[in-house]
Amino acid sequence: MANPLQQFVIKPLIPLNIGGYDVSFTQSSLWMGLAVISATLLMTLSMRSKSVVPNRWQNVTEMIYEFVAGMVHEALGHEGRKYFAFVFSVFMIVLMGNMLGMIPYSFTFTSHIVVTGTLALMVFLTATLVGIFRHGLHFFTLFLPAGLPIFLAPLIILIEIVSYLSRPISLSVRLFANMVAGHTMMKVFAGFSVMMAASSGLGMAGAVLPLLINTALVGLEILIAFIQAYVFAVLTCMYLKDAIELH
C-alpha cells in the first residue's frame, strides 16, 4: 500500500538553482499557477456575455462575487470596499487551491504550511500596515485595553502582543491541518479498499465498505474545501476590521 503521506511530497518538474537556492518549478508551483489561471478564466469567460438573465457560469461568478461582497460589507461596512479586491483574491486562491486539490492525481498546494503561512503572514502584515498607516502610533493602543490598572499594564500588554502575533499562526495552521487531515484520511480509506480487494474471500466482498465511506468523505472534503476558504476570508476581514476601527 502506498504511503498516505506520499501525496504531499514536493516533486520538482523543472529543476532550477539560483544563487545556491533551490527555486525549482515544482508540481506545487504548477498547481498554484493553474489555480490563478482557472480563477481568472472563470471570472473573465463567464462574464463575457454579461446577460441580464445569467447562464450557469455567469451565475457561479455572480454568486462568488456577491458572497465575498456580502462578507466584506458585513464585517467592514462601507469602509470595506477598498479592501474588497484583496479579500476576494485571497478567497479565490485558497478556494481554487482547495478545490483543484479534490481532482484525482492533482496536488493540493494548501496542504503545505509554507504556502498557508505565507498567505496568513501577508494578511497579517497587510492588516497591521493598514492599521499603522490609518492611525499612526495610535495604532499601538490596540494592545492596551481601556480602563486597565496601570500596574497590570506591562503584563497585559505582553499577553495582548502574544495573542496578536498568534493570529497568523492559528490562521495558517487551521487551513493546512484541515487539508492534510482530509487528504490523508481519503488516502487511508482508499488504501483499505485496495488491500481488502487484494485479499481473498470475505475481505474481497468487504472492500466495498471503505469505498462507500470514501465516497462520503469526498463530499465532506469538498464542503471543507469551501468552508476553509470562507473561514480564511472571514478572518482576513476580521483582522482588517481590527486595524480599521481600532476600538
Place this chain on the structure above:
Amino acid sequence: MNDKSGELARKIRAAQERQRQIVTGGNDGSGEPGKDEKGKALRAGTDLVAALAVGIFLGYWVDRWLDTKPWGVIFFVFVGFAAGFLNIYRSQTGQDYKVGFKPTVPDAPKDGASGEDGKTD
C-alpha cells in the same frame, strides 16, 4: 396589478433576508447553535496552541538575546498560555479576534450612519 407587485416586493425581501443569513451564517452567534458550537470548538484548539507556540518562540529568542536561559522560556510559556486562553475566551464570548475587551456590537449604528445601504448589496 398593484397587489401582484406588492407580493413580489415581499418575496424579494424574504429572499434577501435568506441570502443575508447564508452569508453571515454561523458567524453571528444567532444561527443554529449546534453548528456554531462545533466550529468554535475546532477553533479553540488551534488558538491555544498557536499562542503557546508564539510564547515559546519569544522566550527562546529572549534567552538567546539576553543569555538568560532558561528563564525566558519559562516566563513566556506562561504568557503564551495566558494569551491562548485569552484567544479562546474572546472567540467563545463573541468578541472574536478582537484585541481589547469591547464586545462585538451588531453593526446597526454603522449602517444607519451611512444611510445608502441598498447600493452596496
